[in-house]
Amino acid sequence: MPSRTVPVEVRPYLTELVRRTRAVYGDRLLSVFAVGSLALGDYRPGRSDIDITVVVAPGGPERLVHDLAEVLAHPAFDCPAAGLELVVYDADFAASGSPESGYLLNLNTGPLLPAVANFDSAGAPAFWYVIDRAVAHQSGLPLCGRPVREVLAGPRRFDLLAAVAASVDEHASGAGHLADNRVLNGCRAVYFCRTGRWVAKREAGRAMVAAGDRFGALVGEALRSFDRPRARAAELPAAQVGEFSAWVGRTVAATVRCAAAARSVEH
Template sequence: MSWSTPEPLRRYLSDLVAVADEVLGTELCGAYAAGSVGLAAYQPGRSDVDVALVCAGPLDHGVAEELVPRLRHEALPCPARGLELVVYRQAVARSGSPEPGFEVELNTGARMDFRVSYGPAQRPSADGLFWYGLDRSILHQSGRVLLGPPAADAIADLAPDDLRRLVLDALRWWLARPVPAGEVPAPGAEDAVLGACRSWVRLRTGVWLPKVAAGRRLLDEAGPLVDADTADLVQRSVAARDGGVPPTGAAARAFQRRVLADLAAAPA
């Protein structure tokens, strides 16, 4: 791990891979940091730690049930808000499938609700089934190798039509979530705005960017989508990532709707 990473996170990722290796043994083919770590945008105190493990074949349920308690925050304390871990078998990782296709999903941390799912059938569809294909697309582009071959070799990207469908599904899912009423700042609304910026940038330019960089890229390139109010909203959202006042939920939702409409209207 030669990229710039806070030392507590560096130690944690090394320990996580060591535990995975102990439990999975020769079944472990690769381990990759995704999300903010993969995109070189990790913010201590704010970011999650996203990790994907790749195993040779279908994971025995007993092995999966051994891995989860070993990686829970109570056994291996996560220095971030929490760990979001997904285990894929090698065939799924290399397939470019838009389907979830995971063996194990684990969310655990001091400031994160615990969740464990042993396969997509245990994942409620209302929680969104688009995350996994999108995460693998980001991993293909920017996954940081903790163990194994380069991420681009181990994890395939999605076909353009599948990527577009999942991005639009994700935007619709976010729009369906409740927002605070009234014209008051809504903590988390900045991530809704910048997440929409990231979706726009990926479909319009072909690259996954961190949220803040995506916001700035949209301001530079979105043309008619960006009026004075939109520019102020995005800039306010960027500032909120460093402790500034977040935008209102209503403003964030209005922007998400504009981004969704712009992307849905674009030629496939």
């Protein structure tokens, strides 16, 4: 278990998660790596999820993903974070760079997450998975097995920008999202459009404040709220959050249009 950027309080959990995953898949297990806040160096107790990607050899008994979902389910396997979000891909899909969701298992479990265990990716919104794979390709933190880039292809830029746009649209609805997370997810989207790199939400928010963008005061409020546990998140001004979300949407849409124009010239 690498100690780099892995907080002490989650190391035993990750070690046991890898052990249980290996016990289910045996030699078919190719790689396990952390994405999300763990990979980007901004994991915080009481707020962050543990985001994990597993890559396995193609084929094999269908029951294996069901077995894995069972042995990793909270509270029988107690998650020390807000939740565990774990996705399993077969190696062929992981290496394809596909813009689809494409998972064998999408597992959400933990004290603050609704329990989800999906085994069929057909019809699942793809943007979350595309973004997670992009973060993994850039910064994934290996926990066991092969290096990330040996098993996972990064999404193509145009596909990734489309996923970012879909993420922004989904957050703009506000459904199921804390206001501070909506704002900082928007900051991260704009940061990616401007730089082509993924950073943690707080780093993206701080960059927006430092740049003197007109929403700096709102982003500052979101940053202060984001430092609290989820249960103590602040109520941000709804009108300002809506205005900010609309601005983020326009910024991302403009980047998508530029990418589409460049793509048409190339072809």
